[in-house]
Amino acid sequence: MTEGEASREAARAGLPDLPPLAVAELDLDGPDGEVLSLRPAPGGPPLGEGGVYALVRLRGHPAATVLAHVRTGEDPAEVLAEAFRAERAVRRRLNAQGTAAEHRARAEPVPPPCAERPTPLLPRATVVVATRERAGQLARALDSLLAQDHPDFQVLVVDNAPVTTATRDLVQGRYAGRVDYVLEPVPGLAVAHNRGGAAARGEVLAFTDDDVVADPHWLTALTEPFAADPRLGCVTGLILPARLTTPAQILLESHGGFAKGFTQRLYDPAAPPADEPLFPFTAGSFGSGANMAFRAQVLASVGGFDPATGTGTPARGGDDLYAFVRVLSAGHRLRYTPGALVWHHHRETWEDLRNQAYGYGAGLTAYLTAILVRRPALLPSLLRKLPRGLAHARTITAHRAGPDGGAAPGGGPAGRPTTSTAPGVHGAQTHPWPRSLSRLERRGMLHGPLGYLKARLRQRGSRP
CATH class of the missing domain: 3.90.550.10 (Spore Coat Polysaccharide Biosynthesis Protein SpsA; Chain A)
Known part of the structure; x- marks a missing residue:
């Protein structure tokens, strides 16, 4: 699909017209180390100016994702590395203050160099x-x-x-x-x-x-x-x-x-x-x-x-x-x-x-x-756990929902870099999830048990 076709489809569907992002891999020599390499994701286009979504590796080990906008004349590797280091510094302060348990849970591991890791006998x-x-x-x-x-x-x-x-x-x-x-x-x-x-x-x-x-x-x-x-x-x-x-x-x-x-x-x-x-x-x-x-x-x-x-x-x-x-x-x-x-x-x-x-x-x-x-x-186990599980889900939903019922907006100011050790393009859920998709998901949930039973009956009918 070309960029023009994607824009026209987004307009018809009521989606935001989001510009394409390049996808890349950035390898650093440790959390605060130098850039070892930057390369496009396998099969991706070469990097240039514009939005770049990158996997950050620490000595080859996947550690985070980072999104940055690279301007004319900027070095994409340095822009992405700077974004990663800045967000990591923020996370360090939050962890030191003990104010964000979710940040502590997401702190990236710092693996030893490959030469120091024992090599087990692989099955x-x-x-x-x-x-x-x-x-x-x-x-x-x-x-x-x-x-x-x-x-x-x-x-x-x-x-x-x-x-x-x-x-x-x-x-x-x-x-x-x-x-x-x-x-x-x-x-x-x-x-x-x-x-x-x-x-x-x-x-x-x-x-x-x-x-x-x-x-x-x-x-x-x-x-x-x-x-x-x-x-x-x-x-x-x-x-x-x-x-x-x-x-x-x-x-x-x-x-x-x-x-x-x-x-x-x-x-x-x-x-x-x-x-x-x-x-x-x-x-x-x-x-x-x-x-x-x-x-x-x-x-x-x-x-x-x-x-x-x-x-x-x-x-x-x-x-x-x-x-x-x-x-x-x-x-x-x-x-x-x-x-x-x-x-x-x-x-x-x-x-x-x-x-x-x-x-x-x-x-x-x-x-x-x-x-x-x-x-x-x-x-019985599912029924025992269900009330506490539903209460937990409501808490998470209330925390994440934005004023329009979608996800709370996030991302850096003026399109500047944002980083995350959790999934998501922008490190936060920046684009509200369309209500129509939520309705479809709920309709699918109603269909699931009937679809499963239909598949079981179909299997029994096809047996010799």
């Missing part, structure tokens, strides 16, 4: 990519997966309910001998993931989508925790935008996108987190399906993904959330690690954003329905 991994009729972007994803620095892994493409041979031709032609191919004729993302798991050879099953570009260290970072913690059942990672060229993409990312922050976190059912009263039912905070891995034995022990959930079924989503909760409710740990990074190509159009909003709502209630249908013993 053999299989990367499963489910796809349907998107051979062009699948090739981009496969190129990044084959460039991983993990010493022992398999890449497996699951061709889900194809109508052409494009995917098979690509994998068995261009990637012959390097990528394995399996066909799953039944539509549905969860069905495809289960098919991939059955054909995989790895001890760890990593799942990603065909619209990502994986960082070269992604698979190593995603599988390292399994070697260190035998109680770990699942690991999720960081998802950042590969491009921010349309108002729909920028709006989605300014409200968090798919990222879960830059602080490692361990979710342990033996020690539930105090800040999540509905744990483990707050599955959306654990990660996303475009960047997740499971110990193969653990995933098999909980029955895999529920085939009546996920994209391609009437449930519209929830397959990843279901798997997270099943693993945790079976007593296994889940770790979120921002060092495992993929760059996601967000959908470009307003209609795509509408579909996503509806799908988010439907997937949420569909996964909850799936959990209670398949594990009814969890219902």
Whole structure:
């Protein structure tokens, strides 16, 4: 989509006409150190003047995002580094005063240099990519997966309910001998993931989508925790935008996108987190399906993904959330690690954003329905936690809502830099979320249980 087309679509949809942002990676030699490098995000355009959204790395380790406006004659690297240092200094003062617990929680880790980190024996991994009729972007994803620095892994493409041979031709032609191919004729993302798991050879099953570009260290970072913690059942990672060229993409990312922050976190059912009263039912905070891995034995022990959930079924989503909760409710740990990074190509159009909003709502209630249908013993636990969870949600909503019912505005003065160690383009939710999208999300939530039950009935009818 061209810039002019994006502007016209934004006007028709009532979206703000947001100028495109360049996406980049800035590497610093420590929090207050010098700039090591600045480069465009994989597949992104070269950097110039205008808005730049950058991932800040500290000696290679993802630590924050920063947004800055680069003017003519300015050095983009120095502008972005200055913004990061300034915001970090503010956070230090807040932490010293003890006035902002959320800032303390978001303080970025300062990792040791790579040479000082012990290298565990990594488990053999299989990367499963489910796809349907998107051979062009699948090739981009496969190129990044084959460039991983993990010493022992398999890449497996699951061709889900194809109508052409494009995917098979690509994998068995261009990637012959390097990528394995399996066909799953039944539509549905969860069905495809289960098919991939059955054909995989790895001890760890990593799942990603065909619209990502994986960082070269992604698979190593995603599988390292399994070697260190035998109680770990699942690991999720960081998802950042590969491009921010349309108002729909920028709006989605300014409200968090798919990222879960830059602080490692361990979710342990033996020690539930105090800040999540509905744990483990707050599955959306654990990660996303475009960047997740499971110990193969653990995933098999909980029955895999529920085939009546996920994209391609009437449930519209929830397959990843279901798997997270099943693993945790079976007593296994889940770790979120921002060092495992993929760059996601967000959908470009307003209609795509509408579909996503509806799908988010439907997937949420569909996964909850799936959990209670398949594990009814969890219902008393959910009912006990619900009043405190709803009170917690109301508190957060009251804090974040702006005067128009959308998110509270933020960002720096006159378009100058803003920074965040939490997700979001501007470090704060600067662009109000349209009421129409909120209504769609609520409609999706009403549809979710019915969609899930419809998918279950459809599955039973299709069995021989």
